[in-house]
Amino acid sequence: MSIMATREIYETAFDEDVQTHSSANQCPECDGRVTTNAVETVCEECGLVVNEHQIDHGPEWRAFDEDERERTGAPLTAARHDRGLSTEIGHGADANGNTLSGRKRRQVARMRREQTRGRFQSEAERNLAHGLGEVRRIVSTLELSETIRDQACRLFRSAQNEDLLPGRSIEAMATASVYGACRCNGISRTLDDVTDPARVEKSRVTNAYKTLNTELGLPAKPVTPSAFVPRLASELDVPDQIRQRARKLAEDSESTGVTTGVRPSGFAAACLYKAGHEQGQLFTQSAVAEAANVSPVTVRTHRDALDELAV
Known part of the structure; x- marks a missing residue:
């Protein structure tokens, strides 16, 4: 085969590869540019989802084989004072589901009591756990999403780190954190809606929210x-x-x-x-x-x- 013929074959193959690559990066609807992330391929112009990956390539947290059965525990969460890493002692049964004897139940009860006593290392950590529990309760009552719950918990944690809790009620600051998370996300919840399930007066929640907004500079959006x-x-x-x-x-x-x-x-x-x-x-x-x-x-x-x- 001559050199010219070989060159023509390579040029033809290169052109076909370029056309295939360019068509793969174009939206089939509007010919716009598409981008691919870890989950899906989306057109930047019209928002069409061209392709999506339905297989979760993340780690498998639990193996169901009897020989390799194990569990790593729940993921980290901002809704707990210890990020969800604390030990929890169950009731009534062992790891295999077998019923405990009376002597073993009394021993586990004593272990659970001592574990509860040593759960908090300081008074600040105890206040944090109480405030985050109040945030979770209000969010659950208002039927808000987990994203709002986590943002409200981070707000309360930031308020404690900035020494905004002394002289103010923990319940008021927790309620104000939930209201602040709603305002930052433009969710239609009034102060009265958030204060109804709270265990504190509206005036104290108002003062706590003003403090949060002033000291932390919340990017609160006006609710229309x-x-x-x-x-x-x-x-x-x-x-x-x-x-x-x-x-x-x-x-x-x-x-x-x-x-x-x-x-x-x-x-x-x-x-x-x-x-x-x-x-x-x-x-x-x-x-x-x-x-x-x-x-x-x-x-x-x-x-x-x-x-x-x-x-």
């Missing part, structure tokens, strides 16, 4: 009325058409600046009230105000502002 519309619509069980109309009313009002300085939940309630009347579903002002935890006068005032805007 449109963010409250889905939650209120779910509580009032309204159709999707009314919910969408109420959200549009709230977004149009936000663009005009009329919602600046007003209570977002009250304005969202007024949007739902107005949208319901436009669609023929007559809500009472008392029912909408009760769902938003505001007074009927607030709903009526914001309804009049919406009528003046004619959005």
Whole structure:
């Protein structure tokens, strides 16, 4: 084979490889650029998921073979004062599930008591455990995500490291940490919503949150009325058409600046009230105000502002 023929074969193969590589890096929908991470391949332009890896290549925490059965324990978590590394002594059975004898149960009970006594190395660690437990309780009552729980726990831990707890209630600082995590993520939870399951007065939570916001410089996002519309619509069980109309009313009002300085939940309630009347579903002002935890006068005032805007 001549040198020219061999060169043409290599050039043809190189061109085909370039075309295949370029097509693999293009979105099949919009021809945009795609990027691949450890989980999926996504188009940067339209967001199309081109490919995803459904196999978890992480470590297997448990082996079910009888000869190699072992368990490494739960992963580290910010919701515990010791990151979840403390020892927990069970009740009533050994590692193989066999029932303990009376003598062994009494021995395990004594071990559990001594382990509980030596669980905390200092008073600060005991306060941290109490505060994180309060954070977990409030987050569970409000049915918030684990991400919010972990962020609230980190806020409380940062508050203790910055010596913000002396002179303030641990329960108030824990509640303020949950409210701060909600504000930083733009979640539609008012201070009243977070304070209801708390074991402290609202005024003390307010002061604790102001301290957190000032000393730690929280990147709190302003909560808009449109963010409250889905939650209120779910509580009032309204159709999707009314919910969408109420959200549009709230977004149009936000663009005009009329919602600046007003209570977002009250304005969202007024949007739902107005949208319901436009669609023929007559809500009472008392029912909408009760769902938003505001007074009927607030709903009526914001309804009049919406009528003046004619959005």
